[in-house]
Amino acid sequence: GELSAQLCATPGSHAPCIFEYVYLARPDSMMEDVSVYKARLRMGERLADKIRRLRPDHDIEAVIPIPDTARTAALALAQALDVKYREGFVKNRYVGRTFIMPGQSERMKSVRRKLNAIELEFRNKVVLLVDDSIVRGTTSKQIIQMAREAGARKVYFASAAPPVRYPNVYGIDMPAPTELVAHNRSETEIEALLGADWLIYQDLSDLIAAVAEGNDSLTRFDTSCFSGEYVTGIDDGYLGD
Known part of the structure; x- marks a missing residue:
């Protein structure tokens, strides 16, 4: 007999999950020939560009990351704005990721157990807190309150x-x-x-550009959690189920 081959499914386009670069991956990872560390640096730089566009005369006195994932982007953002980068939170290494914990009360307790503010870095200052993302908002709201309790003038x-x-x-x-x-x-x-004096989000186009800059062959990403566009054609009916 003869060997034959048949294509049984239409090939899909390659669309890596962009949330991997934002949050899930270690900073020392290389994915799709893109350095996660460098991608996060570019995220911070693009966020700084947006801040300068929106408030060229901003009064930010210190940029403080929410440990650990946001550190890389926060460092690049601070450098681009020519503002001091400060470590304002001490992290308890024995508390896991809060956004995937079951139960709202447990998540709220975990934030306070996970982070402790260094009052010296907040007292009488206008601070810009930087996180990788905001999911439920539980962590962000608690952290903003902690910054105020530590004496921040604006958060x-x-x-x-x-x-x-x-x-x-x-x-x-x-x-x-x-x-x-x-x-x-x-x-x-x-x-x-959330109780913030000002909230700034990265634009999706800037996030995509920050990651794609590391590999010109990447032309598509799964951005479903931001855009609602699912690479496998999932609709509202599926999500409702």
Whole structure:
């Protein structure tokens, strides 16, 4: 007989998950020939560009990361703005990731157990807190309150990722849409809910550019948790189930 081959499915386009670069991957990882560390540096630089566009005469006195993932982006952001970078939180290494913990009360308790503010870095200062992303908003709200309790004059909050408005269905234990702080809310509404004096999100186009700059062959990403566009064609009916 003869050997034959037949294509049984239409090949899909390659679309790596962009949330890996934002949060999940270690900074020393290389994925798709892109350095996660360098991608996060570029996220910080692009976020700084946005801040300069929106508030060229900003009054930020210190940039403080939420440990650990946000450190790389926060460092690049501080350098680009020519503002002091400061470590304002001490992290308890024995508390896991809060956004995937079951139960709102447990998540709120875990934030206080996980982080402790260094009052010296907050007292009478206008601080910009930087996190990799905002999912439920539980952690962000608690951290902003901690910064105020430590004496901050104003608390700004920047996310290296765009608003997370939709669930991820490809393996990340992300909550239902109604549990996401950005779902069906404007950025002004989120700002008020979190208690920040100013809330800045990364633009999706800038996030994509920050990652793709490391590999010109990457032309598509799974950005579903930000855009609601699923690479496998998932619709609202599936999400409702």
